[in-house]
Amino acid sequence: MNIIACVKQVPDTEAQIKVKGDGSGIEEGGIKWVMNPYDEFGVEEALKLKEKFGGEVTIISVGPARAMETIRTALAMGAEKGIQIDDPALYNADAYATAEALAAAIKGLPYDIIFCGQRAIDDDSAQVGPILAELLGIPQVTFVTKLEIDGKTAKATRPIEGAQYVIETSLPCVVTATKGLNEPRYASLPGIMKAKKKPVDIKKAADLGVSGASKSKVVKFTPPPARPPGKIICADDTPEGKAAELAKLLREEAKVI
Amino acid sequence: MSNGLVNTRDQQFLLFEQFKIDGLFEREPYSDFSKDIALMMMSEAEKMAVNVILPTYAEGDREGCHLDKTGQVRVPKCFHDAFKKFCEGGWLAAVRSPEVGGQGMPVSLYTACSEFFGAANFAFLMYSGLTSGAAHLIELYGTEEMKNKYMYRMYSGEWGGTMCLTEPGAGSDVGALKTTAKRLPDGKFLITGTKCFISSGDQDLTTNIIHPVLARIEGDPPGTAGISIFIVPKIRVNDDGTLGEPNDVKVGNVEHKMGIKGSATCTLIFGEDGKCVGELLGKEREGMRIMFNMMNEARLEVGMQALGHASAAYEHAVQYAKERIQSTPVWEMKNPDAKAVPIIMHPDVRRDLLWMKAMVEGIRAINFFAAYALDMAKFAQTPEDRAKYLGFAELMTPICKAYSSDMACLVTSKAIDVYGGYGYCQEYPVEQYMRDVKIACIYEGTNGIQALDLVGRKLGQNQGKNVMNMAAEVQNTINRAKAVAGLKQYAAKLEEAYFAFVDLTMTFASLGKSSSFLIPILNASPYLELFGDVLVGHFLLWGAEIAQKRLEEIFEAKGADTIGKRRALVHEDPEVAYYEGKVAAAKFFAAEVLPTVKARCEVIKQGEKIPIEMAIESF
Numbered sequence: 025m026n027i028i029a030c031v032k033q034v035p036d037t038e039a040q041i042k043v044k045g046d047g048s049g050i051e052e053g054g055i056k057w058v059m060n061p062y063d064e065f066g067v068e069e070a071l072k073l074k075e076k077f078g079g080e081v082t083i084i085s086v087g088p089a090r091a092m093e094t095i096r097t098a099l100a101m102g103a104e105k106g107i108q109i110d111d112p113a114l115y116n117a118d119a120y121a122t123a124e125a126l127a128a129a130i131k132g133l134p135y136d137i138i139f140c141g142q143r144a145i146d147d148d149s150a151q152v153g154p155i156l157a158e159l160l161g162i163p164q165v166t167f168v169t170k171l172e173i174d175g176k177t178a179k180a181t182r183p184i185e186g187a188q189y190v191i192e193t194s195l196p197c198v199v200t201a202t203k204g205l206n207e208p209r210y211a212s213l214p215g216i217m218k219a220k221k222k223p224v225d226i227k228k229a230a231d232l233g234v235s236g237a238s239k240s241k242v243v244k245f246t247p248p249p250a251r252p253p254g255k256i257i258c259a260d261d262t263p264e265g266k267a268a269e270l271a272k273l274l275r276e277e278a279k280v281i
Numbered sequence: 282m283s284n285g286l287v288n289t290r291d292q293q294f295l296l297f298e299q300f301k302i303d304g305l306f307e308r309e310p311y312s313d314f315s316k317d318i319a320l321m322m323m324s325e326a327e328k329m330a331v332n333v334i335l336p337t338y339a340e341g342d343r344e345g346c347h348l349d350k351t352g353q354v355r356v357p358k359c360f361h362d363a364f365k366k367f368c369e370g371g372w373l374a375a376v377r378s379p380e381v382g383g384q385g386m387p388v389s390l391y392t393a394c395s396e397f398f399g400a401a402n403f404a405f406l407m408y409s410g411l412t413s414g415a416a417h418l419i420e421l422y423g424t425e426e427m428k429n430k431y432m433y434r435m436y437s438g439e440w441g442g443t444m445c446l447t448e449p450g451a452g453s454d455v456g457a458l459k460t461t462a463k464r465l466p467d468g469k470f471l472i473t474g475t476k477c478f479i480s481s482g483d484q485d486l487t488t489n490i491i492h493p494v495l496a497r498i499e500g501d502p503p504g505t506a507g508i509s510i511f512i513v514p515k516i517r518v519n520d521d522g523t524l525g526e527p528n529d530v531k532v533g534n535v536e537h538k539m540g541i542k543g544s545a546t547c548t549l550i551f552g553e554d555g556k557c558v559g560e561l562l563g564k565e566r567e568g569m570r571i572m573f574n575m576m577n578e579a580r581l582e583v584g585m586q587a588l589g590h591a592s593a594a595y596e597h598a599v600q601y602a603k604e605r606i607q608s609t610p611v612w613e614m615k616n617p618d619a620k621a622v623p624i625i626m627h628p629d630v631r632r633d634l635l636w637m638k639a640m641v642e643g644i645r646a647i648n649f650f651a652a653y654a655l656d657m658a659k660f661a662q663t664p665e666d667r668a669k670y671l672g673f674a675e676l677m678t679p680i681c682k683a684y685s686s687d688m689a690c691l692v693t694s695k696a697i698d699v700y701g702g703y704g705y706c707q708e709y710p711v712e713q714y715m716r717d718v719k720i721a722c723i724y725e726g727t728n729g730i731q732a733l734d735l736v737g738r739k740l741g742q743n744q745g746k747n748v749m750n751m752a753a754e755v756q757n758t759i760n761r762a763k764a765v766a767g768l769k770q771y772a773a774k775l776e777e778a779y780f781a782f783v784d785l786t787m788t789f790a791s792l793g794k795s796s797s798f799l800i801p802i803l804n805a806s807p808y809l810e811l812f813g814d815v816l817v818g819h820f821l822l823w824g825a826e827i828a829q830k831r832l833e834e835i836f837e838a839k840g841a842d843t844i845g846k847r848r849a850l851v852h853e854d855p856e857v858a859y860y861e862g863k864v865a866a867a868k869f870f871a872a873e874v875l876p877t878v879k880a881r882c883e884v885i886k887q888g889e890k891i892p893i894e895m896a897i898e899s900f
Contacts, residue, residue, distance in 0.1 A: 093317075
């Protein structure tokens with residue numbers, strides 16, 4: 025089975041994000057970069073399918089030089105090879121341009137199934153997987169928490185509010201992974217040592233025949249407003265007095281009741 | 282944001298900016314490594330520590346270990362899955378050679394990973410640590426048959442290992458042990474005796490346990506010179522590798538301890554039914570020498586335990602002090618409208634935190650350097666270099682073990698102080714650090730024994746060259762720091778402490794030559810602490826000198842040409858904040874602690890013998 029897993033390098037969930045003074049992006053100094061956690065579910069599922077059916081897992085990432093660490097992490101987990109699409113035209117690309125570059129890189133490869141994370145935790149757009157499927161003209165199932173493959177078709181479980189869909193589709197298809205699908209493995213020390221010898225192709229937008237141009241443009245980054253300080257109610261020291269004061273504030277200041 | 286366990290930035294500073302371990306990657310045996318790979322391994326260690334091991338910390342403490350009705354020890358349930366993942370990751374045998382199933386990792390690099398694991402849950406780490414250590418003894422001294430039978434399956438984590446020295450009547454005095462070995466016709470031995478305080482002595486993580494056991498062959502002389510070492514499996518292993526009959530190794534009890542409750546500390550009874558069979562490891566009567574391979578490694582690991590706990594306690598305390606709001610600042614004393622501030626704003630808390638920071642970074646440097654010295658000994662191109670670095674590791678081992686654990690106890694105690702009443706409650710994690718770390722002062726040779734090892738054995742080793750080489754390192758640091766404008770006065774403080782300490786060391790040496798042992802022995806513990814303080818001063822100042830240079834480079838690159846601009850950068854640039862902290866911790870230690878060294882040396886040199894002169898009845 026030929027399996028592709030798309031990964032994105034994102035700031036660690038614990039990273040403290042600071043917006044640049046001019047609002048053009050975020051300060052990257054001091055940030056720890058990690059594999060997008062939802063992509064980890066995709067990589068793990070890809071490795072499990074390979075272990076079951078044989079074949080190869082190829083990792084693809086669009087990103088600057090530092091994104092190589094994320095590809096190597098996936099290789100250390102057990103994938104066979106990687107493709108890095110590193111082109112300044114694609115830095116800060118939108119979901120369409122990213123998916124277009126991924127599609128162009130994938131078109132020349134044999135594949136039975138493609139995994140993406142359901143969304144990246146940095147821009148939260150949740151669009152790359154779906155656009156990629158459209159560009160490749162193959163089916164897609166998103167937000168998958170359970171996947172069964174018999175070699176020709178996929179049966180995927182997707183939660184919806186209060187229930188779940190079970191969706192059957194032919195292969196090849198795009199599956200976007202979410203929490204619950206599996207428990208991603210840790211890269212082992214032997215895996216890390218082997219990963220450095222595994223091949224990674226580095227490609228530019230032009231190599232893939234795409235311009236890298238985004239359809240949307242980020243106008244400005246602004247940090248969320250600082251949380252206003254809390255208020256301690258101490259008007260009257262009895263519970264009744266405090267409750268009355270609280271009700272008054274909720275009605276008049278917060279206007280929530 | 283901090284992971285709450287270890288400052289990875291400081292680890293990277295030590296490894297790559299101060300000790301420059303990437304130099305090791307240039308040739309064998311470490312040429313398969315690179316800085317990228319090292320960073321990736323450290324990052325995986327962090328994930329393993331935070332996601333897999335840390336969740337077992339409080340749970341393992343609350344559940345503890347128990348002996349079930351069948352005589353089998355049960356470890357905390359949550360350890361099982363974590364142990365499996367830890368072994369699958371290849372961490373158990375990370376520093377062992379690839380030929381025997383290890384990863385061939387430099388010890389200094391593994392040390393950074395092990396700090397994380399120890400900070401996450403040292404009680405958990407002991408099962409794999411003892412297994413790796415026991416398997417290493419078989420690797421060094423075992424026959425091919427023993428290696429095939431036991432070693433590989435231990436390095437993979439399939440079977441466990443222990444270290445059986447202590448007996449009820451033979452702790453610090455190992456030579457007094459009573460366990461015996463009786464020759465059998467097939468060349469094996471019948472082992473009979475009781476061992477106590479055996480860490481990982483029994484557990485249900487692995488299907489078999491291989492015990493290296495110290496015992497005296499019938500007829501061999503008393504004392505340590507008559508001790509041999511035997512490989513004793515919990516369950517006998519058939520020639521085809523399958524498990525056979527139980528080997529008459531019974532668990533007497535599991536201790537109920539103050540800390541590291543997740544680590545099963547057992548009394549083991551060998552040969553109660555006369556059916557416990559052991560195989561001699563190495564030669565007869567060389568048991569102590571062989572076991573010392575494992576003990577030296579274990580002592581360094583105890584130093585790492587101390588470091589891990591101190592680091593986690595400090596990281597927690599800093600985070601708490603930034604969030605906990607209490608009391609108005611002292612300069613607002615007379616302002617009735619003043620608001621309460623985070624407690625890190627209070628001078629007393631702040632001072633404690635800086636002392637903790639300096640101490641954690643200091644013992645981190647001491648332990649990392651000892652590990653680096655082991656790597657350099659392997660890497661060295663000349664016999665002189667090899668001897669020099671091996672000498673550093675040998676000299677520093679008792680300091681890594683004893684100084685780190687004594688200081689870690691103080692750091693964890695201060696962390697509780699920062700939390701106040703909450704710190705004393707189990708709802709918060711810091712009280713467990715203090716309980717768990719205390720054992721580091723005791724096992725693997727009490728800190729008193731470590732001090733005697735330093736004064737009685739290590740100082741004179743290699744004709745005193747080891748200590749002279751270390752003195753030369755300190756002198757180099759002083760000379761370099763003197764050339765840096767902002768550090769000159771602190772270099773002078775290190776120099777004063779250093780002269781006093783060297784002078785005391787010379788005094789000890791001449792007392793030793795004239796057979797006047799009492800003063801060095803009576804003062805071995807304070808001497809070890811002095812040595813530790815001088816080394817912390819040395820490593821911190823060395824780091825500060827590098828950090829100061831980096832700061833100047835950053836200031837120039839960012840056009841920060843005024844004090845105002847430089848100060849502003851601390852808040853904007855985490856690198857500037859880190860380097861400023863590095864310099865401040867070194868200055869603080871030099872200003873606060875180093876000036877006491879001279880006075881403490883003088884006290885020892887005065888030769889008072891009051892504790893000995895006072896009669897026991899007067900205590």
